[in-house]
Amino acid sequence: MSHPAPVPPTRRRAGRPASGVLDRALIARAALDLVTDQGYSKLTMSAVASSLGVSPSALYNHVGSKQELLQWVQEIVMDDVDHSWFATHPLDEALVRWAHTYRDVFADHAPLIPLIAVLPVSDSPRLLEMYEAVTGGFVRAGWPPESIVPAIVALESFIFGSALDATAPADIFDPGEHAGTVPRFEDALAAQRATGADNADAAFAVGLQAMVAGLLASRV
């Protein structure tokens, strides 16, 4: 999981080092590793710098801001979203596969969601590549062009929301001190709990099914 920390035992003296110490790939990788084993709350510029054996200000020779660094992380992480099925499978199956991998990736990277939801795609070639693949799936299924983007955005919205939801504690719906004041909700909750299924997972599965079916049925 985590890479060998390339912290040199001897302190580097000021001035440009003989061999390049940093570059975009190294910094992005260090950030991702940090996130992977310590979470986003520990992702600070200082922490990234120290894991690279470098002072924080050195990073700014390569990256403009922490925001930009987060975009680099997003780019890497995006690789785990599988859009390959759009070229080979029926649209509904491809959508389900895509949505599941997409949601799983961002459930592990929830803090990126508010970022990516608002990020211009031109800043992220891989995002663009993904959209091209997904669009291809709709086109091959015979969808009218003007309905494709809204359908993708609707699915993505559900995916992002579900990824956020997946990070919530399991007992989030426990009425606590207000028990008894919301009887129907408590019934429904108990019945759901009795199924043994994880609530977030069940909601995602059922919602995805519903939306895909609903979209394909209407093909507005």
Place this chain on the structure above:
Amino acid sequence: MSHPAPVPPTRRRAGRPASGVLDRALIARAALDLVTDQGYSKLTMSAVASSLGVSPSALYNHVGSKQELLQWVQEIVMDDVDHSWFATHPLDEALVRWAHTYRDVFADHAPLIPLIAVLPVSDSPRLLEMYEAVTGGFVRAGWPPESIVPAIVALESFIFGSALDATAPADIFDPGEHAGTVPRFEDALAAQRATGADNADAAFAVGLQAMVAGLLASRV
């Protein structure tokens, strides 16, 4: 919109003031006003304090943290979500009404989304009240109890995702420098644009229709 700033012209001296200066309602209101006319980026404890004519540390006699203050804002804002139709209208109509108001509210309060998506409902009586109303709608429509909570969560996930999406700039999908590399996507984009409809709004409408129809059709 914004209330008269109750900043006293004369500086208060240290020590407990004769008449209560702060309370929960005042602080929450000040925060909401600040957000309403300056946005979340300007919502700092200092700004809230100064709009109340008080020093920042004074707030901490009433609120435990900024997080908690955000929860107070969320509670107020939640009032604009309309769940009244669940008692009076067919389930599908009530869901659409509810979802629209819910999404509109949080489109104006996007920074609250990551908070509420993970907030224990026991911390928010109004949230709980809303769930009771929504659950009532499903019950009256004859839904099996164990399917209700997942359906609500699925809809909520879509709503939160759509609210985030609504805050994105309109030209977010412009391929920019990568124009030409994603032809099918660019076609779809152009066709959508030609409809004249706002993309986020179209996506929300079509996604909501699809999910509601899909859910009601399956009633898992």
Place this chain on the structure above:
DNA sequence: GGATTAAATGAATGTCGTTCATTTACTGCT
């Protein structure tokens, strides 16, 4: 080989949320 540029250090800055010692007034008890 000299000028320019790139890339490091380390000190410094500014913004925030939050804590703490201190002061003052309200409240409850006897």
Place this chain on the structure above:
DNA sequence: AGCAGTAAATGAACGACATTCATTTAATCC
């Protein structure tokens, strides 16, 4: 009425952070 305890202000201070800047050193370009 008087006193103890608590509540609610002030203002100074702290600790994280992201970010900037002056300085130093090495690579690169002409």
